[in-house]
Amino acid sequence: MSPTAAEAANATEAGARALTADGDPIKMRGDKVCVFYGDKQALFDIDLDIRERQVTALIGPSGCGKSTFLRCLNRMNDTIDICRVAGDITLDGMDIYDPSIDVVELRARVGMVFQKPNPFPKSIYENVAYGPRIHGLSRSKAELDDIVASSLQKAGLYEEVKDRLDAPGTGLSGGQQQRLCIARAIAVSPEVILMDEPCSALDPIATAKVEELIDELRENYTIVIVTHSMQQAARVSQRTAFFHLGILVEEGPTQDMFTNPRDRRTQDYITGRFG
Ligand SMILES: Nc1ncnc2c1ncn2[C@@H]1O[C@H](COP(=O)(O)OP(=O)(O)OP(=O)(O)O)[C@@H](O)[C@H]1O
Ligand SMILES: [Mg+2]
Numbered sequence: 001m002s003p004t005a006a007e008a009a010n011a012t013e014a015g016a017r018a019l020t021a022d023g024d025p026i027k028m029r030g031d032k033v034c035v036f037y038g039d040k041q042a043l044f045d046i047d048l049d050i051r052e053r054q055v056t057a058l059i060g061p062s063g064c065g066k067s068t069f070l071r072c073l074n075r076m077n078d079t080i081d082i083c084r085v086a087g088d089i090t091l092d093g094m095d096i097y098d099p100s101i102d103v104v105e106l107r108a109r110v111g112m113v114f115q116k117p118n119p120f121p122k123s124i125y126e127n128v129a130y131g132p133r134i135h136g137l138s139r140s141k142a143e144l145d146d147i148v149a150s151s152l153q154k155a156g157l158y159e160e161v162k163d164r165l166d167a168p169g170t171g172l173s174g175g176q177q178q179r180l181c182i183a184r185a186i187a188v189s190p191e192v193i194l195m196d197e198p199c200s201a202l203d204p205i206a207t208a209k210v211e212e213l214i215d216e217l218r219e220n221y222t223i224v225i226v227t228h229s230m231q232q233a234a235r236v237s238q239r240t241a242f243f244h245l246g247i248l249v250e251e252g253p254t255q256d257m258f259t260n261p262r263d264r265r266t267q268d269y270i271t272g273r274f275g
Helices: 005-016 066-072 103-109 124-134 141-154 174-186 204-217 230-236 254-259 264-270
Strands: 026-037 040-051 055-059 083-091 110-113 192-196 222-226 239-244 247-253
Touching: 026 066, 026 222, 040 066, 040 222, 040 247, 055 066, 055 230, 066 192, 066 222, 103 110, 110 174, 124 141, 124 174, 141 174, 174 192, 174 204, 204 222, 204 230, 222 230, 230 254, 239 254, 239 264, 247 254, 247 264, 254 264
Parallel strands: 055 222, 055 239, 110 192, 192 222
Antiparallel strands: 026 040, 026 083, 239 247
């Protein structure tokens, strides 16, 4: 008996779904990723699996290549002229560097939140509505209103701004601006959210709010976060990857990494001997 279309689609999906050796679904996979800025090599043969609906923290001393690797995951490095990426990176098994890939669509699936909150010089509403509008995600004003409200809710900002959605996004506090940027990233229903030191410009209270949010978001999203704070990595992530001089030294469950690192370099870094 031949399978129905739905069965065939399911089988394809199940077949395409790669698992780690210990059985977690892999959302993104880097395979021998090398990155060059001109003649200078910044990353060397990085093999890293990003597990679905988990938070993966990238840690390591300044200049070790954390941001460079993060930018590979949604092709943000394409915007840097001298940057060249080699190796393979997949999203659900699909090669994201394939020439047929629509980069705008890719970046809707793999969103990004930057170190410095960077709201557009527009209203709070327009900041969040921008992405859904350019991707044609709503058919009416009412639908767009819903997306904006629910994105702000998911980002834990709605209650603070619901009475002033027309006020400029840049008028919010730093912590609120960062949550606005997270709402903006969420609004296009991404599958993966990349965050490059999202709390480094925030005070401890705003940081705690964003960390709480990250913990809630992992129910629905795969998250990769770069952080310089060991405490933050320990609080928010399930997996940690330690980079050093462009090499991925080790990757593993966050708890193991902090209590029982396998490599001497990791131990030195997390105990503050360098970095
Ligand atoms: N746009 C660029 N042009 C040239 N070289 C770059 C560029 N961006 C990064 N590099 C180089 O690549 C290497 C890795 O930099 P990257 O910014 O990825 O490090 P990082 O781990 O994120 O550091 P930090 O913790 O300071 O943010 C460094 O040697 C850096 O000088
Ligand atoms: Mg960086």
